[in-house]
Amino acid sequence: MSRNKIMDNMFQWVRQDLSNLGGVKMSLVASQDGYIFSQPAEYNIEKYAKASATMLRTADIAVPRSGQNCLRVIIDYPNERLIATRAGPKALVAVLIEPDTKLDPIIPELDKVARKVQEIL
Numbered sequence: 877m878s879r880n881k882i883m884d885n886m887f888q889w890v891r892q893d894l895s896n897l898g899g900v901k902m903s904l905v906a907s908q909d910g911y912i913f914s915q916p917a918e919y920n921i922e923k924y925a926k927a928s929a930t931m932l933r934t935a936d937i938a939v940p941r942s943g944q945n946c947l948r949v950i951i952d953y954p955n956e957r958l959i960a961t962r963a964g965p966k967a968l969v970a971v972l973i974e975p976d977t978k979l980d981p982i983i984p985e986l987d988k989v990a991r992k993v994q995e996i997l
Contacts, residue, residue, distance in 0.1 A: 893989055894969075899977030901956060904970050905963070905993055908932070913967065927951065928960030928970040948983075961986050964994035 894903040904921055905913045910929035912921065928949070935946035948961040952975070959982065960970040969990045973982060 893985055894971050897981055897985055899974040900982070901972045901974065903972075903989075904928075906968055906970070908962075908966060908968060924958055924970060924972060927958060928968055932960060932962065932968060948986075950979075959983070959986060961990050963990040964997060966997050967993050969993055 894900055902921065902924075904925055906925040906929065907913065908929055910922075910926040912925050931949040931951060932946055935949055939946065945962065948959065951958040951960075955975060957973050957975055957977070958970060959973065959979075960968050963969050967990075969986060971982060971986060
């Protein structure tokens with residue numbers, strides 16, 4: 877089995893934790909540039925990966941905090957919400973959730989998955 881296939885399987889496995897949460901429509905693992913590491917079956921996923929990467933970079937520029945990077949961004953669309961968090965220096969993890977979904981169970985699980993992705997890389 878190729879290294880890319882093994883990595884894809886590992887990222888799909890860690891994304892399962894997010895997919896099991898109520899209100900989660902999809903999840904993704906991507907590079908800091910928005911290149912998708914684990915290809916979910918959802919259509920048009922690239923736009924969410926690119927939006928996540930762009931917003932994290934923009935937040936770093938817009939809100940400098942003594943040399944630290946922004947850890948997470950939340951983007952409210954009319955019918956959904958995108959939450960993206962860094963997974964170390966190379967990756968990000970994002971979830972697309974229903975607009976009325978509570979963030980309390982989502983954020984800790986997203987952080988946990990981000991730590992797993994960082995360990996994999």
